[in-house]
Structure formats: structure tokens, C-alpha cells
Amino acid sequence: MTGLDHLRSSISRRALLQGSAGLALGAVMAAGFGLPARADSKKVIIGAFADGGLTPFKEKILPLAKSEGFDIQFLEDEYGVTLEKWFADAHNGAGQYDLYLLDDPWVPQFGAANVLEDLAAGGIDGTDKDWIGSMIDMGYWPPRQGPRVKGFESATPTLICVPFVGDLQTLTYRNDVFTYGAPATWDDVLAKGKAGVAAGKIKYPVVFRGVSGNPIVTSWYPIFLSFGGQFFDDKWNVTFNSDAGKASADFFVGTLKQNAPPGVVEFDSDQEGAAILGGDAGAIIQYSGNAVKSDDPKQSKVVGKLDFGVVPKQVSAIAQMGIFIAGVPKSAPNKANAIAFLKWYCSPQIQAKLAEAGSIPVKRTAFGVSDPGNRLIPVALKQLDAGALPRPRTPDWAKVEELLGIQLNKALQAGSGGGAALDTAAAQVKDYLTQAGYY
Template identity: 85%
Template sequence: MMHSSRLTRRSVIKAGLGMALATTALTTLGLPMPAKAAGKKVIIGAFADGGLTPFKEKIIPLAKEQGFDIQFLEDEYGVTLEKWFADAQSGAGQYDLYLLDDPWVPQFGAANVLEDLGAGGIDGSDKDWIGPMIDMGYWPPQKGPRVKGFENAKPTLICVPFVGDLQTLTYRNDVFTGGAPKTWDEVIAKGKEGVAAGKIKYPVVFRGVSGNPIVTSWYPVFLSFGGSFFDDKWNPIFNSAEGKASADFFVGTMKQNAPSGVVEFDSDQEGAAILGGEAGAIIQYSGNALKADDPAQTKVAGKLDFGVVPKQEKAIAQMGIFIAGVPKSAPNKANSIEFLKWYVSAETQAKLSEAGSIPVKRSAFGVAKPGNRLIPIALQQLDAGALPRPRTPDWAKVEELLGIELNKALQAGSGGGAALDTAAKQVKDYLTTVGYY
């Protein structure tokens, strides 16, 4: 879920991406003709991701018992955004429900192609929601800065959280014998002790590849140091004193205590380091974290535990979820909204938790037998702090610019603060060109 689209706010809302272009895109992408409504049919579009396995294996059969005919259509992540956006813009009606990556919500929201689910009877004010998750379903956002053109618009619930996910800490319990390390200093200090004792080779591992990977790994460090990305006018402030301190720590101290090739590490490489027994700690999303309990995928089964991310001033993780929206062109719109009401109910969310997915309703975290031991830790992290990426259609470009500069500093092993200054100027220039100020 942690990839990013290059579709920007400008390309979403400008007239050129209207009906004609979207229809052409449908033809180019080879989409089928629209399906006709039939009974309680619900056509779900999803990108292939292991995080949806419990839904497919456990929840779809329960939906069938409720009379829903679920057609689950999967595609590779890299094509789904463009395909679904073309479907929504053209009104072709290929899908009843999109399972979006949450940073895409502003893009669909700005284009006004999704149904008002609140008007359909889904209560966004239900106190059982995980607050930061339901907040991501509103466009424009209920709080924080808004992009131009939506300053005075009433927030509308156009998506609902579908499967929760967020970063947590995975650590070696034979290195951090007192439980999960509470601070970054503890990660490094006790990690070094583990290296000296011959238990691990590196205190920490992370992703260093330019763009989304390095920004995702740096994000919880940045938040823990007290950083913020933008002020209420979309001016970049990630190069504050707190932000610079986090970047210097990341490209300096953390690099010095990570594998030598970390500059080129992505998910596979960082996963191999922790699962192979070489690294002492890692911050990662649940899909990778749960491999820690699979003896077929790790050499150190039984030695990996989960905890809240370390703190400097705070212990805040990045949150990224599957989130569902119903296109205005959905052929089975009423069925889709009825399905979502059933799916996000406390009862069904409890079944999702038992199946092993992080739920989106607080009550579902309290089931007697959650499907994996990460679920109660996820709730601890949510209560400690978890934030989504900034709610702008241009996040992908911001992340790209920032990731390039962070990667350069990581290669040098220093200059994290200066990298943020450079990136802040580039981001400000870019946002200026697309009309933010």
C-alpha cells in the first residue's frame, strides 16, 4: 500500500481529464463493457495485496450468507488508480466499489466522482470508529489545510475505512530483553550491545531507496522528533528545527547502525535483514510485520516481538489504510452502500479482527481471540499516535521531491537538515505552480 501515484491535483481537476479522455483511457486499458445490476451483486475493484487475504477468505463467505454476490476484481497496484479514475470520470460503471489506497482519496474527492456515503446512511460520527481512520474518508478534510477551490466546502464522507493498517515496531526480544525499546536512543544503544554479543549484525534496518520508500521509513522518526509537514496555508514546514534534527539522526546515526547497502534497500532487503536475524529493530507495516510469525519466512521465529514505535518527544507512526468509495456511476449502488453498512458494523469488524486483519472499529480490537498478536499492539500504537500523509492530491509529487533529497543525504551520511531545506524550496515552488498560494 505504500507506493504513490504520479497523478496530481492539476491532472485530476483540469478539464483535459474529463469525459473524453477518461473514455479513451478505458479503451486503451482494455476495460470491459459495464456490468448490469443483478440482485445484491457488488463488483469490488482492488489492488493485489496480502493485506486483503483475510477479507477474501473469511469475510466474503460471510457476505454471501447475507445475500451479497461479491465479484472481487484484482489488478496490480500500478494500474488501478488510472483504471478506476477513468471508470469514474467516464461514468462507464465498471465497478460498484473501489478499495483505494488512502492517499488517493483527495484525488477522487477533488474530481467529485464518489457518492456521499453519509447521505446513504453511513454514520461518520459513530464513536466506535478509529478517529484518524474515518477522518481520511472526508473531502474536503474536516481539519487541517484545504486546497484551493475547497476552502468553504462542507466535508462529505466519500469513503469509509475498510482495512486498518499502520506502522509498528518489530524488534528482537533477545536483544531488547526488557521489552520494546521506548526511545530511539535505546534502539541504538541496546542494539549495539546486541552486536557486541554476537546476536545481531546491525541495531536497525530501514528503506533508503529514493522516493516513497525512504520517506516512509523516515516519517515515524520525523513525527517522533515533533515535526509537521505543512502549516495551515500549505507552506512547507518540515524543515523546522525538529524536522532537521530527525533528518540528521536518520541519515547519520541510523545509517551508521544499519547494513552498509541501506541506501539501496527497499521492502525486500529490509525484510530479509530482520527476518534473517541480522537486524535488531525495524519500523514496518503489518503485511511485512506478520511474516515474523511464519517459520517458513524467518530464521528467528520466536525471537521477534511487536511494540509501539520509539519516541524522541512522541511515539507517532504513519498510518496507511485500505479505504472504500462508491463511484457515482456504480451499476449496483444501493447494494454497495448496503454492503458497506454491513461490513463496517461492529459485528462484522469483530469477524475481520478474528480473521487477522486490523479492524477500523475500536470495539473490534477487543475480541477474545484476535487473528494475530499484532492487533492489540496496533491499538496501542493508535492510542499513542498515528497520522496519515497530508491530505492533498499532490502528495505523490511532494514525496518524490523530498525522497530524492533525503536519499542524497543518506548516500553522503550527513546533511539531512540541508536536504530538507532544499526539498522545502522545491515543494514550495511546485505548489506555487499548481496554484496553492
């Protein structure tokens, strides 16, 4: 995954179902969900959006699933059409899929519509301590903590999705510029980065995405969190324009822009990637899908000079987290099989295989494999322990992000006024949420 660059606004554990015992359990589950037992078939129709973050799963895990008797149909679509297509499938009860691999900000929309199965009722244990807590929390609706939208204030949280492939932001940095290791603070990033520019090793201390909407908000988000910012209070009152939020925005559109390449206002993933992989920039915060390109000689001109670390801090070192997360629609034609597949896939053994294949797992024990498929995996665990937060759990996050991204981009163009941009965005977001009935 790369942050998924658009709406933004990944697998569980338990025993493997095999042999006659597994088929018997599958029959019991099918009966429990009001479906006929399918002892002669383990068909599962999975809907997914096309993303490089799923490549290890497709290449390494799907063949294992086949060897265990699962008949997997893996149907991919472009990211931009899957939310609408799957929501319509679930809402209309069309029954074309057994499993959706969702982008995590979509969970509130599906949850509020009550179209996904209660996975705990199917035997998936959301209380298993081996889950990465911040990831499993994202599968509950309403959320177990934080603000809740109207109509769900007193509802009991239900496990409607389970993490499927983990992903989050980490720092990628030039090890010939930051020779002592990953810079711990933003002051370190800029001081050592400027020294690297003076020494002719790099052209710019940092690079980030500045395009309006999701790109700029995703780049600003970890800086906002590192300054101690919070998006909303427990009543959905806007708090992202607090003193801490404004300080982060002023730093982002002013100081950081001054230390980034010209034209950063128009940078998206391709442009920021070219800057770090081409050897021009000293540091970047990015999702794992882009970070792992650092070791690919076909994509990077500085292989061996890029290392990974926890994001820099101002008062804390918190990154944005975004994961693939799996839900089973109530209209699934092979519901029991889908639950059985998730249990298998989330087992310790298969999660370890996922890590060996190169994906970030969602169970803590899987991070300890002796030969992880990419060297970012142990760093990802350090970042998770330091802090990683998802976007606010609201069906309206995409609109909030759009409004905020427009104002941040305007301030970035000006090179100042980040705090004022947050005030403007806060007023717009408050008006929108008022009309949507949040207050």
C-alpha cells in the same frame, strides 16, 4: 498492507440488512440514489489492487457476504494501474465498478473531482464514536481538519469513503536483545542494539528502507514525527524543514545509517525484510503486512525472537498510517447494493470477524475480540492511541513525496546533510505547489 510502497503516495459499522426488511431498505436506498430497486439481486462489483493485506478479507469475509446473499464480483489489478483505471472509470461515468478499494492517499484526487457518492446520505454514520477517529477522518473531503486545497476552503466536509482495512506502522524488535520489552526511545534502540551486536546476537541495531521516493520517505516519516515535525501549516506553507525536521533528517541519514547494514541506501522492502527476518537486525519500523511475517517459519529464521511494540519516540511516539479505504462511484451500476454491503461489512459483528481473521479492524470494539487472528492487533491499537497520522491530504502528495525522497536519498548516500536536504526539498516543493496554485 506493507505501506503499499509506491504512491502512498480499511471497515465500517451498522446493522445487517437481511430478509424482507433488508430488501425493503435496499429499495428505498436505490430510489434515494435515483436508481431502480433491485430486490432480486445484491450484486456488488468491487475493484481492488492485489495486496496481501486483503487476504483475510477474501478468505474469511467474502464467504460470509455470500451467505448473506451478496453476489460479490472481486476484480483485482496490479497496484500500479488501478489509480488511473478507476479514476478514468469514475470521471467518465463508465459504471464498471460499484466499489473501489482505494489506497488512502488517493482520496483527495477522487474528492476534488467530485466523482464519489456522499456515503452519509446513504445512511453510513461517520460520527459513530466506535470508528477509529484518525481512520474515519481520512474518508472526508475536504478534510475536517488541517489545510485544504484551493476551491474547498469553505466547503462542508463530506463522507466519500469509509475505512476498509486498517494498517499502520509499528515497531518489530528482537526480544533477546531488548529483554525488558519494546524500546521506548531512539536512545534505547541504539544503546541496546549496540549491546546486542557486541554480544553476537545481531549484526546491526536497526534496518530501514533507503531507496529514493516513497520507500525512504516512509521509513523517515515516523522518525520525523517522533522529533515533533510537521509537514505543512494550515496555508500549505512548507514546514518539514523546521528545526525539528532537520534534526530528524540528520539523525536518520547519519546516526541511523551508521547503525544499519551496509548498502541500506539501496534497501527496499525485500532487503529490510531479509535483515530482520534473517536475524541480522535488532529493530525495524514497518507496516503490518511485513510485520506479521515474523511468525511464519517459511519466511522467518527467528520465529519466537521477534515481538511488536509502539514506535520509539524522541518527543512523541507517532507512526505513519495507511489504510485500504472504500468509495462508491457516482456511476456505480449497483449503488444501493454497494452501500448495503458497506453497512454490513462495517457492523460490529463483521468487524470482529475481520479481526479474528487477522486484519486490523477500523472500529475500536473489534480490537477487543478474545482471539485476534494475529498478535499484532492489540499492539496496533496501542499505536493508534499513542499516535498515528496519514500523509498530508492533498492530490499532489505523490509529487511532494518524490521530491523529498530524492533529496533524502542523496543525503543518505553522503551519510550527512539531512537538514540541508530538507531545505532543498522545501524550496522545490514550494515552487511546485506555487505553480499548482496553492498560494
